[in-house]
Amino acid sequence: MAKRQNQFTPEQIEILFKNPNVESISSNTIRFTSEFKELALKKDKEGIPALQIFKDAGFDLNVLGKETPKTSIRNWRHREKTLNKNNTQYLAKEVKKNKALKSILEENRYLKAENEFLKKLQALSVLTE
Numbered sequence: 841m842a843k844r845q846n847q848f849t850p851e852q853i854e855i856l857f858k859n860p861n862v863e864s865i866s867s868n869t870i871r872f873t874s875e876f877k878e879l880a881l882k883k884d885k886e887g888i889p890a891l892q893i894f895k896d897a898g899f900d901l902n903v904l905g906k907e908t909p910k911t912s913i914r915n916w917r918h919r920e921k922t923l924n925k926n927n928t929q930y931l932a933k934e935v936k937k938n939k940a941l942k943s944i945l946e947e948n949r950y951l952k953a954e955n956e957f958l959k960k961l962q963a964l965s966v967l968t969e
Contacts, residue, residue, distance in 0.1 A: 846868075846905075847868045848865065848866075848867050848868065848870075848903075852903045853866075853867070855900065856870060856899070856903060856904065859898050859899060860873075860898075861873050861875075861876035861897050861898070861899075870904075870908070872912065877916050879893075879897075880893050880894075880897075880912075880913055880916065881916055881917065881920060884913050884917065890909035890910045890912075890913045891910070893913070894908075
């Protein structure tokens with residue numbers, strides 16, 4: 841979602857809404873489709889400039905504004921980075937939990953085996969007395 845300082849006119853809203861990459865639009869906010877965001881980020885990683893990505897997608901930059909493409913892609917890149925970081929941290933925590941659980945289960949098995957051994961040892965010592 842890109843928020844502008846200058847408001848879109850009704851004519852500009854009509855022009856922008858005809859683009860299939862626009863999900864919704866108000867007088868000062870435009871929301872792009874998730875498919876377009878993914879495509880734009882992919883092209884951005886390939887080194888294609890933001891303005892070119894939006895031109896290729898059929899946007900009139902005189903209507904949309906020259907800063908919107910750069911700002912939008914920068915925001916999407918930041919969001920993607922944040923999501924990836926959170927996913928990595930979550931997975932690291934889960935691995936730690938699993939390691940701790942595995943360790944506890946191994947200790948439990950060992951103690952059960954030790955108890956069985958001690959019961960047998962005690963039973964043998966009772967028999968030999």
